[in-house]
Amino acid sequence: MIDNGNGLSMHVLEAGFETPDRPCIVLLHGFPELAYSWRKIMGPLADAGFHVIAPDQRGYGRTTGAPASFDADLDDFAFPNLVRDVLGLVSALGYRSVASVIGHDFGSPVAAWCALIRPDVFASVVMMSAPFAGPPVFAFNTAQGDGRLARVDITASLMADAVAALASLDPPRKHYQWYYSGPQANDDMRHAPQGIAAFLRAYYHVKSADWTGNQPHPLASVTADQLALLPTYYVMHADATMPQTVAEHMPSAEAIAACPWLSDQELDVYAREYARTGFQGGLNWYRCGTDARHSAALRTWSGRTIDVPSCFIAGSSDWGVYQRPGDFEAMRVLACRDFRAAHLIEGAGHWVQQEQPRTVVSRILRFLRRDAPAI
Known part of the structure; x- marks a missing residue:
């Protein structure tokens, strides 16, 4: 230490x-x-x-x-x-x-x-x-009314608008970073119905190359329709928790046994630590990311x-x-x-x-x- x-x-x-x-x-x-x-x-x-x-x-x-x-x-x-x-x-x-x-x-x-x-x-x-x-x-240069030279951080604004619009989709969706920023996410994951080890196994699996559903490509724009193309572990169903989201993709016992990069013994290291500490320490990082006050403070640079x-x-x-x-x-x-x-x-x-x-x-x-x- x-x-x-x-x-x-x-x-x-x-x-x-x-x-x-x-x-x-x-x-x-x-x-x-x-x-x-x-x-x-x-x-x-x-x-x-x-x-x-x-x-x-x-x-x-x-x-x-x-x-x-x-x-x-x-x-x-x-x-x-x-x-x-x-x-x-x-x-x-x-x-x-x-x-x-x-x-x-x-x-x-x-x-x-x-x-x-x-x-x-x-x-x-x-x-x-x-x-x-x-x-x-x-x-930049807005005091002179020269819009051609204005350089604004539009991506963050567009992202916030697109995330808000996810709720209007059919079916409604939500962005995982905003879910992680809420008060319930820690309890949802720490007390996952399937247990922390099974939750983490599914979470690590679905974001790995082992899940064949991962076929990433650039999105065309910062809009709700485009964000909805992301897998549900990024853009979740509005009424789902993260443990529920990844449970649909829990690998089989055979797939787990064959996984070369994360054995059950290695997984247990993560599971034991998160069972002891919970997830809120890491989730607080996401809360800074979705809080406009903290983003504004970074304009110092x-x-x-x-x-x-x-x-x-x-x-x-x-x-x-x-x-x-x-x-x-x-x-x-x-x-x-x-x-x-x-x-x-x-x-x-x-x-x-x-x-x-x-x-x-x-x-x-x-x-x-x-x-x-x-x-």
Whole structure:
């Protein structure tokens, strides 16, 4: 456990710590995951010469110090404070700079914000599964009435309108991020009728390449009709909980036994931790994302870009690449000034570093050795 100087005692997994003076890599997990989600790639990255650290992030697992209730102060879970968590951790471990910060799922935008806010510390960034479109921006030159030069953050506004319009579809739908932001989601999942282990098994399965229904493609526009093309684990039926949604796709006993990337023993690590802690710590992150007040606060960095070398990795069967129309393109063209590569890995869905760890390690090392500067 490491005191990160920002109110947390952080549970951290490490590899490659035996040899001093190695360059450091920080791995940031997403939801509903843990530092344990990086178990398949930490050893190979350490074998390649790095000190690899993977914390349970704020509100997750065995990291303590963050109230995980629904009435917690959401400022604690906003991106600037999550960056402070990571900065404090690497400082406590004796690093003034790290070779790369790598984030998956909700860890991806945290990694991106680390690189954007503190490029002097985070020398490169790898975003996985969730594209980063850049900070929300202020409208430009509106005082002069020059609409041609106005640059506004219309995607967020369109997304909010499209999400609201989902309720008017037949049958009515709802967006999972807004469901996760509600007061009932934690109890729904912590007390899933099928049990936490079975709930998580179905959840991990349906978002993986093992579920043949995952055939992702870019959406044409930010509208309710287009969002409704997303699988129900993203755009749910209005009257369904998440455990009910994924229960329809529970894999057979034979499929579970044959799953090469998530054994029952590995699944049990997640199930035991979430049975102990609940899900609210991670859900508070979503509440920041759907709260306009927190989005507005991020305009402090309006116009800022990620200037350190960057790349993107995802599974070719991952709908997360396209769930916010336009973000993938904005990441490559607008948000990152030194974007090196986008890798969509065959045979992987959303849990790419668990489903195809060897390929993920290969792509990370190729990026670090050939593209990112030595530090």
